[in-house]
Amino acid sequence: MNNTIVNLPHTRPLIAKKNINGGKLPKKVAIIYTDERREDFGTDEEYQTVSGSKEEAYGFQPYFEKLKIKTVYLKGNASLANNLRHEKPDMALNLVTTVKGYDYLGAT
Known part of the structure; x- marks a missing residue:
């Protein structure tokens, strides 16, 4: 039998209850964004x-x-890895599209 919960607006509380933290929200979130330096492009x-x-x-x-x-x-x-170790977030949100102008190094 399949116990997969479909991600719909009325089922999201059920998904939250089954997450690793027992339904608790993270205390700290790191948002990672693209380092936009003109010389990299x-x-x-x-x-x-x-x-x-x-x-x-x-x-x-x-x-x-x-x-x-x-x-x-x-x-x-x-320096991202060192910064993540220093900040110790519970969750990271990756918004990086390119690293030093190379698209293939960004999130896909």
């Missing part, structure tokens, strides 16, 4: 595609504040 079009990624990441803040979840913002660059 070959053309203006490529740079403009990722410009504004920090503002996009900060757009999540009001929602996490309502849930009383502490939020930290981290650039998706070479």
Whole structure:
């Protein structure tokens, strides 16, 4: 018998109860955004595609504040692993689309 719960608006409380934390929300969330440096991109079009990624990441803040979840913002660059170890978030939200201008290094 299949015990899979379909992700629908009326079943989300059931999914939350079955998560690893026993239905509890994370206390700290890291939002990882693209480190937008002009020198990493070959053309203006490529740079403009990722410009504004920090503002996009900060757009999540009001929602996490309502849930009383502490939020930290981290650039998706070479120091990301150390920053994650230092911050020790319960959950990470990866918004990185490109790393140093290379799309294949970003989240897919």
